[in-house]
Amino acid sequence: xxxxxxxxxxxxMFSTEKGVEFKDINNKLIxxxxxxxxxxxxxxxxxxxxxxxNKSLIxxxxxxxxxxxxxxxxxxxxxxxxLSDMV
Numbered sequence: 001x002x003x004x005x006x007x008x009x010x011x012x013m014f015s016t017e018k019g020v021e022f023k024d025i026n027n028k029l030i031x032x033x034x035x036x037x038x039x040x041x042x043x044x045x046x047x048x049x050x051x052x053x054n055k056s057l058i059x060x061x062x063x064x065x066x067x068x069x070x071x072x073x074x075x076x077x078x079x080x081x082x083l084s085d086m087v
Contacts, residue, residue, distance in 0.1 A: 003083040004043035005058060017068070020044050025055050025077040032070035034061060048083065049075060056080055 007022035012033050020039070021031045038045050038061040050057040055077045060069055070076070 001048045003046055003048050003056075003058070003085060004040065005046045005078065006042075006082045006084070007044050009039060009042050009044075022078065022082065025079060028072070030070055030072050030076055032060065032068070034068050038068075043084070046083075051080070054080060056083060058083075 005022060007020045010019040010021070012018050017033050017035055018039050019031065019033055021029060022044075024030050034044060045061045046058040047061065048056050048058055057075055057077050059075045
């Protein structure tokens with residue numbers, strides 16, 4: 001299911017990408033780069049793999065271009081209050 005993750009957005013290394021940062025359920029800082037079209041109103045489009053009472057397991061958006069993703073892994077638990085259905 002597609003949702004939008006509240007996160008810090010910064011300029012990427014190239015004009016076609018942005019840097020993202022957020023904290024997972026354990027307060028660990030997670031960062032990565034994603035294409036501009038994956039970011040809407042300072043929120044990153046993510047795929048929710050699993051929803052629990054107070055947390056959800058998310059993955060980053062799938063891109064046809066290589067080189068995008070999170071640096072610390074591919075899936076993370078985040079607090080549900082960081083996710084929304086709309087941008």
